[in-house]
Amino acid sequence: MCLVGEFEEANASADGVLQEQHLSSKxxxxxxxxxxxxTDAAFQGQRLGIGGILRDEEGAAVVVYCSTENGRVNVAVGEAFAIRASLKTAMAAGFRxxxxxxxxxxxxxxxxxxxISPCxxxxxxxxxxxxxxxxQSCDFSFGRKSGNFVAHSLAKLSFSFSDYRVWLEEYPPKYQGALRNDIESLVI
Structure with a gap:
């Protein structure tokens, strides 16, 4: 049933959803x-790495998160895991x-x-x-992989930890350059 639903969805018109958004690589x-x-997911054998970063209008990191899950899943399921886990973490930190x-x-x-497909x-x-x-307010956005570098890096970083990691108003120092590049691209 899930495959039939996906087939129908793939063959339906996109209703201009992506046409409404400017697809930037930054x-x-x-x-x-x-x-x-x-958010993003990374895969390593039987493990799923999850990364998420919550930023304000100036690009400053407010909540940074990474963790792993055991088991092999497809990419879409991994990405959904990443959004759900990161959203729960951000909400637990008080953001809405x-x-x-x-x-x-x-x-x-x-x-x-x-x-909601039946799977x-x-x-x-x-x-x-x-x-x-x-x-209070929640909208969904699509961004190219090149504009999601920090979240993807966090998902890969999660494999180096054995537990759930959260940084509030800070981030792993190794990503300072990537965050700075994102912030500098806002000015250009």
């Missing part, structure tokens, strides 16, 4: 009073005004259209939508 800051949560950005087009379309991936999408509905 990270874009959210509007004032919003936070942008970029988000733009959730993913570089996975399938996940983006499911979230933007509130499409495990659909259950993760449903969880994310329920969490998002408890926020």
């Amino acid at each position: 990270w874009k800051a959210p509007a004032a009073s919003l936070y942008k949560l970029n 005004n988000f733009i959730l950005e993913t570089d996975n087009i399938r996940l983006f379309h499911h979230l933007k259209k509130s499409f 495990y991936f659909g259950n993760l999408v449903k969880d994310i939508l329920i969490l998002a509905s408890s926020c």
